[in-house]
Amino acid sequence: MSFSTYVFDAYGTLFDVTAAARQAARESDFPELQDIWRDLAQHWRTKQLQYTWLRAVTHAHTDFWEVTENGLDWALEATGLADDTALRKRLLDLYWHLQAYPEVPALLETLKTQGHKTAILSNGSMKMLDAASRSAGIAHHLDALLSVDTVGVFKPDARVYDLVEAYFGCTKQDVLFVSSNGWDAGCATGYGFTTAWVNRSAEPIDRLPWRPHHILTDLTTIPDLR
Known part of the structure; x- marks a missing residue:
């Protein structure tokens, strides 16, 4: 099987979600972060995802930026840094420009x-995805930025995945979907x-009724998959 359309999740798949905390920890203004930035980054990402799931099942959708702020x-x-308003502002600023x-x-x-179509399919808002793809220098390699903003619900609702076929006029069989989230x-x-x-961090596979067809450690072999 060959694919005409390659669709990527954004955060954690194309963009490094730990980059904001790592960069802030290197800056002299935030010495308190140097030893705990990994913990903060993990907490931030975990809560960001949990809040999307909870909002999806309770029909309480909101902009992904609000979820990102809530998670932070x-x-x-x-991590004992709730009163550090300067750090909060810096981390949020950096999140707009993830590597x-x-x-x-x-x-x-x-x-x-090779002539393929490429897209992002993400919980991120259009504004966030546009800023991140431009900052990372990959916007010109993408045919579409597909955001859950269009359907008003977060992944893994099927209406989100429907956006791919609706935009490209393709079938499910034409698509390779790539995500760092199991x-x-x-x-x-x-x-x-x-x-x-x-699976960049060698996590156990999620216990779900379905399994990914391919499990990789990075994206380099994506063009070889069938």
């Missing part, structure tokens, strides 16, 4: 050179996409 506030309190993982630009360029890749398998889970 929880993480700052959990792409090193292999991402070359991968997307390869896919485009639950996202698994649910996309259940939806009908061929999927690749980029």
